Amino acid sequence: QVQLVESGGGLVQPGGSLRLSCAASGIRFSFYAMAWYRQSPGKERELVATITSASVTNYGDSVKGRCTISRDNGKNTVYLQMNSVKPEDTAVYYCRAQRFGTAPYWGQGTQVTVSS
Numbered sequence: 001q002v003q004l005v006e007s008g009g010g011l012v013q014p015g016g017s018l019r020l021s022c023a024a025s026g027i028r029f030s031f032y033a034m035a036w037y038r039q040s041p042g043k044e045r046e047l048v049a050t051i052t053s054a055s056v057t058n059y060g061d062s063v064k065g066r067c068t069i070s071r072d073n074g075k076n077t078v079y080l081q082m083n084s085v086k087p088e089d090t091a092v093y094y095c096r097a098q099r100f101g102t103a104p105y106w107g108q109g110t111q112v113t114v115s116s
Contacts (some may be wrong), residue, residue, distance in 0.1 A: 002026035004095045004105055019082045021079055022078045024026045024078070029073055033100075034096065039109075043091075044100075049080060089115045090114045091112060
């Protein structure tokens with residue numbers, strides 16, 4: 001059974017930082033491309049960042065320069081470091097795992113709220 005469990009969300013002040021984690025089980029983690037998406041009320045799910053099995057990274061325009069995605073294959077975990085957060089970063093953040101040509105797996109999400 002595949003599980004993706006996100007953690008690290010919460011309330012953070014504007015300009016602050018936080019690190020999200022996504023622990024995967026039930027998959028050969030090192031073979032999967034991993035990604036973070038987010039969704040705010042009334043908006044479509046938005047790509048935040050991706051990292052391939054070879055650790056090549058890509059970022060959405062709204063977070064470039066403020067976020068870093070990384071992975072630890074020994075811990076089956078992908079991370080999202082967010083710096084200089086803004087109120088518009090408020091959203092539910094989802095982890096996704098996908099191998100080429102197969103359907104993706106999604107986590108349940110973790111809420112991030114940026115507010116003073």
